[in-house]
Amino acid sequence: MSSWQDEVRGALDGLRYGARSALDPRVLQGAAVELGWLTTHLAMYPLGLLGGSGSRIERLTLTGLTPAQRSLLVSNVRAAGTPILLAHGIIDNHTVFTLMRRQLLRRGFSSIHTFSYSPLTLDVRRTAERMGREIEAICEASGSDQIHVIGHSLGGLIARYYIQRLGGHERVHTCVTLGTPHQGTAAARLLPWPLVKQVRPESDLMNELSEPAPGCRTRFVAFYSDVDQLIVPQRRARIQHPDLAASNVRVRGVGHLSLPFHGEVVHQITGVLAHLDEPVSKPESA
Numbered sequence: 375m376s377s378w379q380d381e382v383r384g385a386l387d388g389l390r391y392g393a394r395s396a397l398d399p400r401v402l403q404g405a406a407v408e409l410g411w412l413t414t415h416l417a418m419y420p421l422g423l424l425g426g427s428g429s430r431i432e433r434l435t436l437t438g439l440t441p442a443q444r445s446l447l448v449s450n451v452r453a454a455g456t457p458i459l460l461a462h463g464i465i466d467n468h469t470v471f472t473l474m475r476r477q478l479l480r481r482g483f484s485s486i487h488t489f490s491y492s493p494l495t496l497d498v499r500r501t502a503e504r505m506g507r508e509i510e511a512i513c514e515a516s517g518s519d520q521i522h523v524i525g526h527s528l529g530g531l532i533a534r535y536y537i538q539r540l541g542g543h544e545r546v547h548t549c550v551t552l553g554t555p556h557q558g559t560a561a562a563r564l565l566p567w568p569l570v571k572q573v574r575p576e577s578d579l580m581n582e583l584s585e586p587a588p589g590c591r592t593r594f595v596a597f598y599s600d601v602d603q604l605i606v607p608q609r610r611a612r613i614q615h616p617d618l619a620a621s622n623v624r625v626r627g628v629g630h631l632s633l634p635f636h637g638e639v640v641h642q643i644t645g646v647l648a649h650l651d652e653p654v655s656k657p658e659s660a
Contacts, residue, residue, distance in 0.1 A: 452650060453483075453648050453649070454482050454483060454484055455485065455516075455518060456483075456485070456518055456520060456521065456522055456547065456647070456650070457485040457486075457487060457512050457516050457518055457521045457522070458478060458483055458485065458487065458521070458522045458523075458524065458647065459487045459488070459489050459505075459508070459512065459521055459522070459523045459524070460474070460475065460486070460487065460488045460523075460524050460525075460529075461488075461524070461529030461530070461532060461533055462488070462489075462490065462526055462527075462529050463527030463528050463529050463553075464493060464527060464528040464570075465493045466526070466527075467490060468488035468490055470526060470631075470634050470635075471488065471524075471526075471634055473634070473635050473640065474524070474634055474640050474643070477640045477641075478643075478647075481648065483644075483647065485512075485516055485518075487508075489505055489508055489529070489532075491504070491532075495569055496568045496569055497568070497569070497572070498528070498531060498535055498569070498572050498579055499535060499579070501532050502532050502533075502535040502536040502540055502542075503536075503540065505533065505536050505542075506536050506540055506542055506545075509521055509523075509536075509542070509545050509546070510545070513545060519545075520546065520547040521545055521546055521547065522547055522549070522550070522647055523537075523548075523549045523550070524549075524550045524551075524552070524643065525549070525551050525552070526551075526552045526554075526633065527552070527553050527554055527555075527604070527630065528554070528555075528569075528573070529554075530549070530550075530551030530552060530553075530554030530556075531551075531554050531555060531573065533546070533549050533551070534549065534551065534554070534556065534583065534594075535583065537549055537590065537592045538583060538587045538590055538618070539583070539587075542592070543589070543590045543591050543592040544591075547592065547593065547650060548592065548593045548594075548595065548646060548647060548650075549592050549593070549594050549595075550595045550596075550597070550643055550647075551594070551595070551596045551597065551611075552597045552633040552639070553597070553598060553602050553604065553611055553630045553633050554596065554611055555573045555604075555610055555611060556583070556596060556610065556611060556612060556613045556614070557575060557580065557609075557610035557611075557612070557614065558573050558575030559573055559574070559604065559605045559606050559610055560575065560606040560607070561603075561605070561606045562574045575610070584615070586617055587615065587617040587618060588617055590617055590618055590619075592619070593619055593653075594618055594620035594621070595620070595621045596611060596612055596613045596620060596621070596622045597625055597633060597639055598611030598612055598622065598623070598624060598625065599611075599624075599626075599628045599630065599633060600624060600625070600626050600627070601626075601627055601628065601629060602629065602630045602633075603629070603630065604630045605630065619653070623642065625638075625639060
């Protein structure tokens with residue numbers, strides 16, 4: 375069978391999968407929540423086009439801190455001072471992390487940055503190289519030898535490639551991903567765009583990420599939703615690699631775009647980053 379016939383068959387499989395699940399009550403509820411967040415995010419989106427990543431670095435001092443912020447700084451000054459880099463998804467910008475940034479600052483994390491890339495980006499590998507340069511600059515400016523990365527959708531895949539294939543595990547202590555196609559997504563067969571082709575299940579990028587990664591020390595936490603219609607099937611947002619220390623957390627009834635806004639998800643992320651020495655567990659629900 376020719377390649378174009380394979381692509382058509384894959385696209386039809388993805389459409390059939392979506393049609394079968396469209397009337398599921400969980401999907402309908404998640405869609406309603408997704409629509410609400412999407413409306414809010416669309417109103418904020420233009421602010422992200424004005425420039426400025428909103429990067430923030432503060433001195434570690436107790437002056438003017440809330441009790442929650444003071445608690446983190448006193449109990450774990452290393453956790454409070456470790457920089458955090460937020461990486462958005464495709465056709466998005468840093469405003470998707472508005473709520474998460476606010477909660478991280480309230481919890482006491484003092485160095486928040488965002489990594490942005492153009493919707494016209496064509497290659498995950500080159501974007502991961504640029505992420506690496508940005509991380510090096512943040513570490514040099516902050517004096518920290520490690521950083522955390524939180525990536526939504528494609529942003530998580532860019533972070534994983536940097537960590538797993540470009541030696542980024544030396545810099546990234548914890549990588550949190552939200553709705554990231556770690557094993558590719560059948561939905562990507564619907565578009566011929568070069569970047570989208572890279573997140574197809576059988577792509578060269580997916581094959582590369584399945585290769586051995588001995589010595590990778592980064593702690594991974596992958597949140598995936600049971601109603602995510604961009605990751606087909608949803609379980610492909612899990613990390614399944616024998617060499618990676620990964621915890622996969624299932625989120626119920628939350629759409630793809632809503633994951634960075636979801637209160638329980640944000641709460642769990644702040645908890646993970648506040649406890650640097652805890653090993654990953656293997657929960658499957660949230």
